Amino acid sequence: MLIKTVAQPGLTGRARELLLAITSAALAAILVVLPAPAAEAQGQGLVRVDTGWLRGEVGEDHVRFTKIPYASPPIGERRWRRPAPPAAWSGVRDATVPADPCPQPANDGTELIIGLEDCLTLDVVRPRTDRRGRLPVVVWLHGGELTSGAAAEYDGARLAVHGDVVVVTINYRLGALGFLANPVLDAEGTVSGNYGLLDQAEALRWVRRNIDRFGGDPGKITLAGQSSGARSVCTQLASPGSRGLFHRAITQSGACSTEVMTKITADAKGDRAIEEVGCADAGSHRDVTACLRRVPLADLLRTLRGVGHPLGDRRDAAWGPVAGTPYLPWQPATALHYGLTADVPLLVGSTRHEARGVVLNALPDLTEDRYALLLRTLLGADSDAVLAEYPANEFDSPALALATVLTDRNYACPALTTAQSARRHGPVYAYEFREEAGPIDGTLYGAYHSWDLPFLFDVSIRNSQFPPLTAQQQRLSRTMIDYWSSFAHTGKPNRPGLPAWPAFNTGGTVLGLSADRIRPTSYAAEHRCQFWAAL
Numbered sequence: 425m426l427i428k429t430v431a432q433p434g435l436t437g438r439a440r441e442l443l444l445a446i447t448s449a450a451l452a453a454i455l456v457v458l459p460a461p462a463a464e465a466q467g468q469g470l471v472r473v474d475t476g477w478l479r480g481e482v483g484e485d486h487v488r489f490t491k492i493p494y495a496s497p498p499i500g501e502r503r504w505r506r507p508a509p510p511a512a513w514s515g516v517r518d519a520t521v522p523a524d525p526c527p528q529p530a531n532d533g534t535e536l537i538i539g540l541e542d543c544l545t546l547d548v549v550r551p552r553t554d555r556r557g558r559l560p561v562v563v564w565l566h567g568g569e570l571t572s573g574a575a576a577e578y579d580g581a582r583l584a585v586h587g588d589v590v591v592v593t594i595n596y597r598l599g600a601l602g603f604l605a606n607p608v609l610d611a612e613g614t615v616s617g618n619y620g621l622l623d624q625a626e627a628l629r630w631v632r633r634n635i636d637r638f639g640g641d642p643g644k645i646t647l648a649g650q651s652s653g654a655r656s657v658c659t660q661l662a663s664p665g666s667r668g669l670f671h672r673a674i675t676q677s678g679a680c681s682t683e684v685m686t687k688i689t690a691d692a693k694g695d696r697a698i699e700e701v702g703c704a705d706a707g708s709h710r711d712v713t714a715c716l717r718r719v720p721l722a723d724l725l726r727t728l729r730g731v732g733h734p735l736g737d738r739r740d741a742a743w744g745p746v747a748g749t750p751y752l753p754w755q756p757a758t759a760l761h762y763g764l765t766a767d768v769p770l771l772v773g774s775t776r777h778e779a780r781g782v783v784l785n786a787l788p789d790l791t792e793d794r795y796a797l798l799l800r801t802l803l804g805a806d807s808d809a810v811l812a813e814y815p816a817n818e819f820d821s822p823a824l825a826l827a828t829v830l831t832d833r834n835y836a837c838p839a840l841t842t843a844q845s846a847r848r849h850g851p852v853y854a855y856e857f858r859e860e861a862g863p864i865d866g867t868l869y870g871a872y873h874s875w876d877l878p879f880l881f882d883v884s885i886r887n888s889q890f891p892p893l894t895a896q897q898q899r900l901s902r903t904m905i906d907y908w909s910s911f912a913h914t915g916k917p918n919r920p921g922l923p924a925w926p927a928f929n930t931g932g933t934v935l936g937l938s939a940d941r942i943r944p945t946s947y948a949a950e951h952r953c954q955f956w957a958a959l
Contacts, residue, residue, distance in 0.1 A: 473634040475512040478519040480548075486581045488549045489638070491523035494630035495623065497542035498597060503717045504604060506614055507544060507626040523547060525574035526598045527721055529729060531886065537722045539574075541601070546594040546627055547575050550638050551585045558641035560912040563592045563631060563670065564881075565624060567651030567678070567874070570744050571599045571729070572886075579882035586902060587909025590640035592631055596623035600728035603743040605687065606694030608716075611709040617690050617746030621659050628660075628669040646672040646912040650877060652744070654678025655756075658842075659745045661766050662759035663752055672915055674771045674908065677778060677873055679838030681757040681845070687748040700727050760842065763849040769915040770846045771908070773855035773934065774839045777870035779830035784867055787823050795822035799829065806959050813955055835873075836951035843928045851927055853917050854934040856947055859900055862891050879904050896939040904937060 469480040469487055480489035495507035526543040530536035550559065564580065566573040580591030596602065602620025609616035632642045647670040649657045657673050658680035660666045698704050701724060703715035747755050759765045795816050799807040810829060819825040843854040857876040861869055877883045878890045879901040893901060907917040907925065917925045923942040925935050932948025
């Protein structure tokens with residue numbers, strides 16, 4: 425519908441102003457009820473959410489909206505508090521500017537801090553289409569050990585256009601700002617420790633309220649993530665407070681069987697942190713929290729980096745989810761085992777050589793003696809059995825032996841356990857990404873951790889560079905997008921024209937994904953999961 429303001433002979437100035445006001449009001453009313461896809465088809469890129477108007481960027485085949493607030497800035501007195509609803513704005517908000525990441529170390533060998541505390545925003549990208557009907561929604565949680573990463577690192581346009589879905593990527597609080605737990609914060613009335621995960625849930629509530637304005641279906645939301653983003657999906661599955669916020673789940677290279685910190689452990693870690701930033705002797709609980717909120721951001725993050733051993737168990741060293749709280753009453757593994765998680769279909773998997781990247785980068789010249797010492801340090805009493813099962817001379821190098829141990833122990837077998845527990849309560853589809861990357865600076869990393877990401881997104885992770893996809897790999901990328909988006913549409917990855925993907929059963933076989941073949945693979949046997957289960 426087109427409304428024109430036409431000059432009317434004989435009207436007074438006041439009458440013309442009244443006519444213009446009525447016309448403008450009518451236009452605004454029409455835009456409010458006009459479905460978002462139709463508005464975008466006219467090249468406007470305009471959407472009204474519950475806090476105001478947005479103007480996005482209209483591309484050839486998609487429309488993108490960036491830096492949309494889903495909660496109030498967690499700054500000042502709002503640092504270490506539950507997310508609050510965002511404030512409304514007047515006029516049309518520019519939703520084409522890049523979003524700031526949440527504060528995090530630059531991880532470039534310097535002491536620099538990047539990002540802003542005012543970071544609780546999300547990006548939305550959808551196909552540019554005139555077709556009727558609502559599209560399924562994929563909400564993506566980035567990885568980064570819950571201390572780094574950003575929504576803007578994942579361009580979901582390719583997934584949105586080829587998969588016919590709306591893709592939402594979100595920022596959430598990281599590190600100490602997202603996961604500090606302590607009784608001094610509990611005394612304010614909210615059990616502390618899971619602020620970053622509460623942010624994720626708040627973003628899901630925003631999606632439920634607003635995604636229909638972008639042509640999305642609030643009744644078909646898939647929550648997906650990779651690495652620590654996948655483990656975040658696990659906590660949302662286990663959280664009673666997140667029931668009904670999503671309808672399917674995808675975990676990539678992050679298992680629900682991995683334990684998280686208990687409240688007792690997290691509080692003790694919080695005690696040490698509060699002492700490190702100089703607030704332990706501030707006085708009352710209120711004085712201590714006031715002191716914490718006065719600590720400059722850069723000082724806070726430089727002091728409380730919370731980095732664990734890059735090859736070992738980071739549960740107690742790094743910042744992360746806290747079990748034994750109202751948000752997360754149980755360990756995710758316990759909730760999954762007993763059917764206490766959200767009753768949704770699950771797509772779960774890992775890459776074939778998860779740990780090769782970090783091991784071959786950190787320890788390329790590892791010796792047999794050093795390999796044995798590292799296993800004793802990491803595994804204690806179990807190290808002799810592991811050395812017997814994974815002798816260094818069985819592999820091309822001790823570094824590859826260590827990478828295989830860590831892949832099987834930390835990624836593959838926990839993913840298998842996750843699938844085995846989940847299948848008792850709902851449909852599960854399990855995979856292994858087996859496509860190997862070409863040489864990077866002369867090193868063969870295989871199907872390493874995160875290498876699956878550019879097959880779904882156009883990725884620009886800081887300090888990471890993925891090799892370009894070959895023509896064969898581009899075809900695998902399209903197949904994976906078809907599987908993932910079919911799962912978002914129906915709760916099943918299968919669709920006509922794709923190799924069949926059977927539901928997971930107890931046999932330990934999963935669907936292997938590689939450019940030259942897609943077929944079932946003996947996952948449990950290859951990764952020696954029976955051995956690890958017996959330890």
